[in-house]
Amino acid sequence: MLGEVFALFPSAYVHIGGDEVERTAWEHCPKCTERVRRNGLGGAENLQAWFTREMEKYCRENSKVVVGWDEIASDGLSEESVVMWWRNWSPSSLKTALEEGHPVVMSPSEYYYLADDQDNNTLAKVYEYEPGSEVSLPYSGKVIGIQGNLWSEKAATVERVGERMFPRLLAIAESAWTQPEKKDFDGFVSRLPLHLRKLDEAGWSYRFPDVGGVYDRNVITGETTVTLEVPENAVLHYTLDGTVPELSSPVYEAPLVIKDSCELRLRCYNSRGVPGELRKVVFLRRDYLPAIQSEPVLSDGLLARWYDFAGSSCEDIDKAPLNDSFVCRNICIPDNVSGNIGLVFDGYIHLPSDGVYAFYTYSDDGSGLWIDGELVVDNDGLHSREEKTGSIALRKGLHKFSLRYFDSNGGILEAGMTDDEGRHIPFSEEMLKH
Known part of the structure; x- marks a missing residue:
């Protein structure tokens, strides 16, 4: 041969x-x-x-x-x-x-x-x-x-x-x-x-940048106007009824008014009518979650637990054997952690004012971020480096915080907050407590 x-x-x-x-x-x-x-x-x-x-x-x-x-x-x-x-x-x-x-x-x-x-x-x-x-x-x-x-x-x-x-x-x-x-x-x-x-x-398709102006999970507390950022040379079609946007679907030309919980689906088309990736964006109408009324005496950082985890879902991490536990002042893979990695970070986050706060994780493989027991960022599963985002309405003060992450053979973990422009903001050491 x-x-x-x-x-x-x-x-x-x-x-x-x-x-x-x-x-x-x-x-x-x-x-x-x-x-x-x-x-x-x-x-x-x-x-x-x-x-x-x-x-x-x-x-x-x-x-x-x-x-x-x-x-x-x-x-x-x-x-x-x-x-x-x-x-x-x-x-x-x-x-x-x-x-x-x-x-x-x-x-x-x-x-x-x-x-x-x-x-x-x-x-x-x-x-x-x-x-x-x-x-x-x-x-x-x-x-x-x-x-x-x-x-x-x-x-x-x-x-x-x-x-x-x-x-x-x-x-x-x-x-x-x-x-x-x-x-x-x-x-x-x-x-x-x-x-x-x-x-x-030359007739080639290419990947458009992500549509800006929204997170993967968006919490609203009332009627909200959503302004989307459309990539150059793209025509953005959208739906609000759960169907896949087609060329016959509405074209985004002006800000959208979102009044209640819904799923917004977005798809860019090029000049030849070829569709790009489908993006699903969730809006949830929620009230502000109250802060903890009686704040306990706390120390800086989060309590981290490292499990010998070889699975494929964040929820199963703490079913694996525990290797070690320690305090982390930021979200990362500690230097002493290797092999089959399952990390659980638990503690509290202190927020300076009432607001709708946006969070992100960027990980390989899976990760998830919970505030007051509610899943805000769902980046679970086996995958290469991927960022997911989500927002939640929170009152000023202390809220329960949990983040889970797993990988084998080495990976990456970043997490933090995002501003209105989508820029990453690291957690400050003063925010995270245990």
Whole structure:
């Protein structure tokens, strides 16, 4: 088969894969056992490395250079074989590839896998990631490039391919040819409209920024006027009856008046009538939640509990074995916490005045934020970095606060408040008590 590939593609390089191999069946396979014995491999776990070396030998005999995912880094290949580092949660595989002398292409899935879901933070995350920061100075010359990947099972049409690729691919390209000290995300964003117009002219779809002016969960205490921020070059269609907005649905042209609880659905369409992502926004009409009347004597920070949690839902975290408990003065993953992570932060939040307060979590994987027992931010489930927002009406004073988070193999957790412009505001140490 490889011989046919060589004949079809004249490139000096051939990618042989080598990732995510399930080896369990080899231990019970008579032919595998015989292969291990005949080649003195010591065990079925060494079969893949042997096979990869055989593949490399065949490729070199045909004047081809092997490229493979970072699982091949420790397979004993020649130094000329190229390793693509994709497992950003496994820095040891990158270290091994460099120490073994392999040229490396940086392709970390967290930043350069274009099939993954997006939110308003994704473009900045991709642009601001600096692949060279993962490599120590003696090995910097071994990094020969970067690569973005799009797996088509999450992009079944040309339109969906465009939404997944653009404008993230432009951010990856600029990272490839720009020195780190010259990267400027604001400058990139200012140049972006020109590129998007070119994509429009070429018939490509691309992801619009999120519609601004609303949170995922919005609490109102009475009739409210909602002014939405529509992305440039987009036509925003909406519904208030739970149906998916279509081209025949109302076009947003003026602020909306929301009088009661409802679900607002939003969808941007491009100039060719191709729909973008569907966004669901909830409005809940509620009274202000009262503050705790008799305030207890409290200390700064939140009580944090770390569980050995390997599940997929925030509500199950405290069913796992408890590893440790401690006090945290802010919301983060503490330095001493690793492996299977389930964190529960409990305590109180002190608010300076009556108001409708907005909160956010930005996490990989799941998180949730509760005020006075009410779920305000629902960012639960297994997912890459994602931001969710929510608001709640609260009286001045002390309110019960709880935040839950889980992940395995390393992740990210941020949480705080947002202002009317959607800007993040960190919790101050004076606000959080236990």
